[in-house]
Amino acid sequence: xxxxxxxxxxxxxxxxxxxxxxxxxxxxxxxxxxxxxxxxxxxxxxxxxxxxxxxxxxxxxxxxxxxxxxxxxxxxxxxxxxxxxxxxxxxxxxxxxxxxxxxxxxxxxxxxxxxxxxxxxxxxxxxxxxxxxxxxxxxxxxxxxxxxxxxxxxxxxxxxxxxxxxxxxxxxxxxxxxxxxxxxxxxxxxxxxxxxxxxxxxxxxxxxxxxxxxxxxxxxxxxxxxxxxxxxxxxxxxxxxxxxxxxxxxxxxxxxxxxxxxxxxxxxxxxxxxxxxxxxxxxxxxxxxxxxxxxxxxxxxxxxxxxxxxxxxxxxxxxxxxxxxxxxxxxxxxxxxxxxxxxxxxxxxxxxxxxxxxxxxxxxxxxxxxxxxxxxxxxxxxxxxxxxxxxxxxxxxxxxxxxxxxxxxxxxxxxxxxxxxxxxxxxxxxxxxxxxxxxxxxxxxxxxxxxxxxxxxxxxxxxxxxxxxxxxxxxxxxxxxxxxxxxxxxxxxxxxxxxxxxxxxxxxxxxxxxxxxxxxxxxxxxxxxxxxxxxxxxxxxxxxxxxxxxxxxxxxxxxxxxxxxxxxxxxxxxxxxxxxx
Numbered sequence: 001x002x003x004x005x006x007x008x009x010x011x012x013x014x015x016x017x018x019x020x021x022x023x024x025x026x027x028x029x030x031x032x033x034x035x036x037x038x039x040x041x042x043x044x045x046x047x048x049x050x051x052x053x054x055x056x057x058x059x060x061x062x063x064x065x066x067x068x069x070x071x072x073x074x075x076x077x078x079x080x081x082x083x084x085x086x087x088x089x090x091x092x093x094x095x096x097x098x099x100x101x102x103x104x105x106x107x108x109x110x111x112x113x114x115x116x117x118x119x120x121x122x123x124x125x126x127x128x129x130x131x132x133x134x135x136x137x138x139x140x141x142x143x144x145x146x147x148x149x150x151x152x153x154x155x156x157x158x159x160x161x162x163x164x165x166x167x168x169x170x171x172x173x174x175x176x177x178x179x180x181x182x183x184x185x186x187x188x189x190x191x192x193x194x195x196x197x198x199x200x201x202x203x204x205x206x207x208x209x210x211x212x213x214x215x216x217x218x219x220x221x222x223x224x225x226x227x228x229x230x231x232x233x234x235x236x237x238x239x240x241x242x243x244x245x246x247x248x249x250x251x252x253x254x255x256x257x258x259x260x261x262x263x264x265x266x267x268x269x270x271x272x273x274x275x276x277x278x279x280x281x282x283x284x285x286x287x288x289x290x291x292x293x294x295x296x297x298x299x300x301x302x303x304x305x306x307x308x309x310x311x312x313x314x315x316x317x318x319x320x321x322x323x324x325x326x327x328x329x330x331x332x333x334x335x336x337x338x339x340x341x342x343x344x345x346x347x348x349x350x351x352x353x354x355x356x357x358x359x360x361x362x363x364x365x366x367x368x369x370x371x372x373x374x375x376x377x378x379x380x381x382x383x384x385x386x387x388x389x390x391x392x393x394x395x396x397x398x399x400x401x402x403x404x405x406x407x408x409x410x411x412x413x414x415x416x417x418x419x420x421x422x423x424x425x426x427x428x429x430x431x432x433x434x435x436x437x438x439x440x441x442x443x444x445x446x447x448x449x450x451x452x453x454x455x456x457x458x459x460x461x462x463x464x465x466x467x468x469x470x471x472x473x474x475x476x477x478x479x480x481x482x483x484x485x486x487x488x489x490x491x492x493x494x495x496x497x498x499x500x501x502x503x504x505x506x507x508x509x510x511x512x513x514x515x516x517x518x519x520x521x522x523x524x525x526x527x528x529x530x531x532x533x534x535x536x537x538x539x540x541x542x543x544x545x546x547x548x549x550x551x552x553x554x555x556x557x558x559x560x561x562x563x564x565x566x567x568x569x570x571x572x573x574x575x576x577x578x579x580x581x
Contacts, residue, residue, distance in 0.1 A: 007310060014136055014313045017094045024090045025142075031083040032146030036153040038076045043287035044157060045069050050280030083146075091137035095130050098316065102126050105320050111390045112350065113324045119206045124199045125319050129312035132195070136309035144302045147295035154292045158285070162277045165285055168267045169292075172260040176293070179256065180300040183249040187300075190242035191308045197235035204231055249300070257293045264289065326389050326410060333412040337497035338401050339366040339528030341387070346396035348386055356382045358551040359396065364544070366401075369529040371539035373573065374548035380532045382551075384500045387530075388417055400498070418496035422503040424483040426475030431460060432467040434475075435490045442493050450492040454519040456485040481516070488519045499529045536574050545570065 018025045045065060053062035103126060114122075158166040208215060208224055215224055264285055271277045341364040348357040356379050364370045372380045385391050387398060389405055398405045405413055426434050436442040444467065451457040459482060463469040475483045491499060501520065517538055520531070533539045540559050547555035547562070547570050555562055555570050562570040 007314070010310050010314055010317070011136075011141070011306075013317065014133060014310065015141065017098055018090060018137065020097065021090055021093050024086060024093070028083060028087045028090055028142050029145065031079055031086070032142050033149055035076070035079050035083060035146060036150040038072065038079060039150060039291060040153050040157050040288075041072050042069065042076070043284040043291065044161075045072065046287060047161060047278070047280040047284035050283050051278045052280075055279060087142055088138050091134040094137060095134045098133065099126060099130050102130065102316060102319055105322075108325050109322060110324045110326055110392070111385070113322060119203070119210070121199055121203050122319070123206060124202045125316055128198055128202070129195075129316050132312035133309050133316065135305050136313070139302055140306035140309055144299065144306065147299050147302065150295050151292060154288055158288050158292075161284065161288075162271075162281050164271060165264060165268055165277055165281065169260050169264050169285065169289055171263060172256050175259075176253065176256050176296055179249065179252050180296065183245055184300045184303050186245045187242055187304045188307050190238060190245060191304060192311060193238035194235070194242060195308065195311060197231070197238050201231050201235055204228060250297070253293065253297045257289065260293070261286065261289055326392060327406070328410040330406055330408045330410065330413075332403065332408045334408065334416065337416045337528075339497050340364065340399075340401050341370075341498065341528060341530075342397075342399040342402075343383070344397045344399070346386065346398060347394045348382060348391065349394055350391070355394075356551050357386070357393075360548075360551070360553050361396075362546060362553065362556065364528055364530070366528055367526055368543040369524050369531060369541075371531045371533055371542035371545045372548060373533055373536065373539070373545065373570065374554075377550070378548040379551040380548055381502060384419060384502060384530060384532070387498075387500070388414060388419065415494075416497045417500065418491035418494050418498075419500040419502060420484075420487045420491050424475065424480075424487040426471050426478070426483060426486065428473045429471060430465075430467070431463065431469040431471055431486065434471055434486055435493060437490070439494075446493055447489065450489050454485070454488050454492060454522050455515055456489055456519065459485055459515075484516055485519065488516070488523060492523060497527055499523055499527050501529065501531045501533075503532050503534050536570075 045068065049062060049065045049069070052058070053065055106122060106126070155166065155170075158169070204227070208228070215221060265282075268277055268282045268285065272279060272282060342362075344361050345359045346357050346361070347355055347359050349355045356377075360379075360383075362370070372383065374380050382391070386393050387405070389410060400408070400413075429438075432444060432447055435447050447467065448457060451460055460466055460469070471478065475486075478486075501523075520538065521541075523529070524531075531539055531542060539545060542559070545555075545557065545559055545562055546553055547568075549569065555565065555568055562568055563574060565571055
């Protein structure tokens with residue numbers, strides 16, 4: 001939206017979303033045009049019935065006209081039903097496609113976007129804002145066209161019936177236009193506040209509900225309640241502002257409409273006595289006035305609906321226009337990687353200023369295991385994020401089997417790399433669905449075989465329902481160790497060529513660690529592995545160990561080589577951990 005003006009380019013873009021349903025769009029438009037004369041036909045018939053049949057006592061003719069009147073009403077009702085139903089089908093079809101398009105786009109964005117954008121904001125764009133766009137079709141564009149055309153037809157028929165009565169009735173029209181304009185502007189501002197408050201509330205709720213454990217651990221319930229109360233109050237006030245303008249506008253419209261009717265009766269009665277207008281015209285004009293003021297009153301609401309839909313559309317299209325996407329211009333697709341990994345002078349920064357990786361270079365031969373250790377913020381997780389191309393490096397190159405990762409198709413690259421994170425994310429569903437991620441190509445037999453190989457099968461069969469055990473959101477009904485085992489089986493069933501373990505044992509107890517360690521040993525057989533470790537006991541058998549410090553390689557070698565370096569950081573970390581035991 002550009003200030004207070006309608007953004008026609010934005011409106012065109014919204015309407016273009018209906019292109020796959022253009023037949024339905026034009027069908028609804030045709031119905032809107034047809035309904036205008038059908039609506040006006042009823043008071044026109046009343047005029048004829050009063051003048052030509054009632055006043056002349058032509059009962060037979062009146063009966064025929066009554067049947068015609070009923071027929072017109074039935075046709076109008078049918079057309080109104082078809083219009084209402086199909087315009088809503090059109091709106092729902094468009095927003096279904098748009099919602100899918102937004103979700104697909106979100107899944108292709110860099111992780112940087114999600115680092116910087118609250119989840120609640122993305123949820124609002126995908127659900128609330130797109131639902132508001134629906135109203136552009138159901139209560140906006142087509143409805144406005146229908147109302148405008150209906151008003152033109154009504155006024156035309158009124159002039160044909162009696163131009164004098166029409167002019168008298170239209171004397172109050174300037175007052176109606178002024179009231180409508182003021183109402184439209186006031187409600188538009190109020191609705192914009194409502195949309196902003198909805199977005200703020202969604203973001204707040206999503207974050208607090210997700211982090212409810214922290215809120216309760218630190219006894220911040222009252223504090224968060226006060227914050228929510230502030231947001232909730234602002235949302236309520238924004239809605240009350242819009243309700244206030246409606247509460248004022250509709251009575252004003254009624255007063256203006258009553259004034260117009262009073263003028264019409266006052267002048268029309270005299271004109272009837274002087275035989276300037278017919279009695280049927282006086283009766284019909286009351287209906288004409290009602291039909292004229294109804295769309296005029298609704299136009300203000302329709303324009304606000306249209307503008308609010310465009311505000312929502314602008315937000316949604318900003319998400320779709322976001323170019324924070326990993327380029328997928330690679331053409332190479334592979335069945336398998338040999339697994340040779342090479343980082344050559346790789347530099348990377350999350351914010352474009354502070355470098356997290358400062359020109360690091362290393363190689364991992366195929367089927368070898370590289371362990372990475374270092375303090376928090378040293379760049380360990382960044383290495384695996386850039387290898388997977390979740391983030392794009394600033395300079396240098398990352399190669400797999402001698403080919404730059406940017407030359408591989410993104411799906412081909414990620415299909416052959418599996419990552420086991422420290423914080424395992426589980427979805428609502430069954431245990432087996434969380435392992436296979438609903439991939440139909442992975443059979444239950446394969447899952448069971450992988451679980452037995454890793455040593456997780458006995459754990460899983462003890463759960464109620466075994467592999468059909470219902471996992472709650474984020475795996476809240478499972479222990480950290482059980483969740484970790486699921487992530488290991490998940491990695492194994494996808495049979496990756498390169499395996500990444502990101503501090504996979506840092507949050508589990510010692511007993512479970514032994515099982516996880518066994519799982520790691522099974523997983524890394526015959527595949528290239530990168531293990532980020534907090535507990536050094538889990539990486540002793542790695543082929544090479546790399547010590548990172550502030551984005552630079554401080555030490556590199558085998559466990560035996562590094563442990564012998566006097567004053568070495570790895571030796572200090574090793575001694576500190578094992579002295580603690």
